[in-house]
Amino acid sequence: MLVSSLSLYAHFPWCVKKCPYCDFNSHPLTGSLDENAYLEALAVDLGATSHVLEGRQIDTVFLGGGTPSLFSPDAMARLIEALTMHLTNAPEITMEANPGTTEHHDFAGYLAAGVNRLSIGAQSFDPAQLKRLGRIHDVGDISRAVSAAQLAGFDNLNIDLMYGLSDQTLEAALGDLQRAIDLGPTHISWYQLTIEPKTEFARRPPPLPDEATIATMELAGRDLMAQHGYDRYEISAYARTGARCRHNLNYWTFGDYIGIGAGAHGKLTNAHQVVRTHKPRQPRLYLRDPTHTIEQYIDPNAIVGEFMMNALRLVDGVDREEFQRRTGLAWSTVATTWALTSDLGLTEPDRIAATALGLQHLDTLVQHFL
Numbered sequence: 283m284l285v286s287s288l289s290l291y292a293h294f295p296w297c298v299k300k301c302p303y304c305d306f307n308s309h310p311l312t313g314s315l316d317e318n319a320y321l322e323a324l325a326v327d328l329g330a331t332s333h334v335l336e337g338r339q340i341d342t343v344f345l346g347g348g349t350p351s352l353f354s355p356d357a358m359a360r361l362i363e364a365l366t367m368h369l370t371n372a373p374e375i376t377m378e379a380n381p382g383t384t385e386h387h388d389f390a391g392y393l394a395a396g397v398n399r400l401s402i403g404a405q406s407f408d409p410a411q412l413k414r415l416g417r418i419h420d421v422g423d424i425s426r427a428v429s430a431a432q433l434a435g436f437d438n439l440n441i442d443l444m445y446g447l448s449d450q451t452l453e454a455a456l457g458d459l460q461r462a463i464d465l466g467p468t469h470i471s472w473y474q475l476t477i478e479p480k481t482e483f484a485r486r487p488p489p490l491p492d493e494a495t496i497a498t499m500e501l502a503g504r505d506l507m508a509q510h511g512y513d514r515y516e517i518s519a520y521a522r523t524g525a526r527c528r529h530n531l532n533y534w535t536f537g538d539y540i541g542i543g544a545g546a547h548g549k550l551t552n553a554h555q556v557v558r559t560h561k562p563r564q565p566r567l568y569l570r571d572p573t574h575t576i577e578q579y580i581d582p583n584a585i586v587g588e589f590m591m592n593a594l595r596l597v598d599g600v601d602r603e604e605f606q607r608r609t610g611l612a613w614s615t616v617a618t619t620w621a622l623t624s625d626l627g628l629t630e631p632d633r634i635a636a637t638a639l640g641l642q643h644l645d646t647l648v649q650h651f652l
């Protein structure tokens with residue numbers, strides 16, 4: 283297997299409070315944040331990955347959460363400084379920022395630290411929805427955060443937005459999208475709200491719009507974004523020209539990445555095998571031994587399914603050569619199944635890509651390869 287590109291994900295596991303729909307590894311912050319302790323742990327964690335970094339460079343970094351923007355620009359500068367010798371010439375370095383936390387820090391500081399892409403978690407522009415989602419920010423915080431970031435010099439900016447919210451109408455969903463577009467981000471991640479097991483919303487489900495309304499929202503939302511120059515390149519990702527998220531593209535093309543921080547996941551390929559790594563989820567346990575990594579080799583029979591689960595999310599898909607390059611398997615391994623899904627109208631006959639119908643029924647499509 284020939285694998286070159288490498289990404290790094292660093293997880294920041296604390297939030298001001300836990301949102302009722304969220305199943306990410308996030309923990310309500312009780313007491314004050316010990317930035318130093320966590321930064322030291324990340325440095326130790328990173329140090330333990332030196333064997334992976336040998337002969338390879340990191341092209342994208344994602345500082346995700348949780349709420350990374352609870353950490354100061356100085357903290358981010360320390361982490362990025364520790365990474366510098368491993369980075370390519372023009373790395374993409376993204377940080378997630380929650381409106382409602384950023385007023386404490388100046389965006390110019392994050393930019394100076396080396397962050398060059400921001401992802402702002404707006405979620406909705408409707409005050410009642412923000413409340414139902416348990417968010418700590420109000421609508422004004424969103425536009426203030428985006429304007430401050432743009433003024434500070436961030437020219438690569440994503441807005442996270444959700445649709446299919448409680449009792450949401452088509453007009454309301456499109457209204458949210460239009461407000462996001464009006465702020466002029468280069469990228470919009472537009473996610474359908476999903477009810478994740480073991481969350482507060484799973485215990486007490488909100489009244490969601492029916493499937494037909496959701497389907498209409500999707501089509502109308504896609505049109506609206508297209509009219510404003512946002513190209514849909516993945517199920518939920520829309521970008522202006524040149525602003526596709528390189529970090530996520532690496533995931534979707536089954537590239538390698540190191541995961542550091544509490545609960546972070548990684549995926550690495552050696553000559554013969556693909557190994558998934560993860561770190562202890564509880565910050566307390568992670569801090570006790572940041573080098574502790576749980577490794578799980580992917581059964582070669584499962585690699586095809588994992589590859590397809592990622593690659594088929596991309597609207598344009600990937601070349602067949604990419605399949606061999608990333609999985610080490612010949613195309614003939616999947617040729618029969620591929621022909622079957624193409625006959626069903628779910629995949630393109632000569633490229634690893636889902637059709638419009640396949641994208642609409644992605645879970646069913648991927649099942650064929652699992």
Ligand SMILES: C[S@@+](CC[C@H](N)C(=O)[O-])C[C@H]1O[C@@H](n2cnc3c(N)ncnc32)[C@H](O)[C@@H]1O
Binds near residue numbers: 306346349378402475
């Ligand atoms: C890592 S999360 C959180 C980032 C940041 N802490 C925030 O909440 O603004 C990234 C994005 O996933 C989306 N998301 C989280 N939970 C979701 C759910 N249950 N359904 C759909 N989208 C979800 C939200 O849009 C969120 O901004």
Ligand code: SF4
Binds near residue numbers: 300301305306349
């Ligand atoms: S702020 Fe983001 S990561 Fe934290 S609980 Fe809410 S959705 Fe999850």
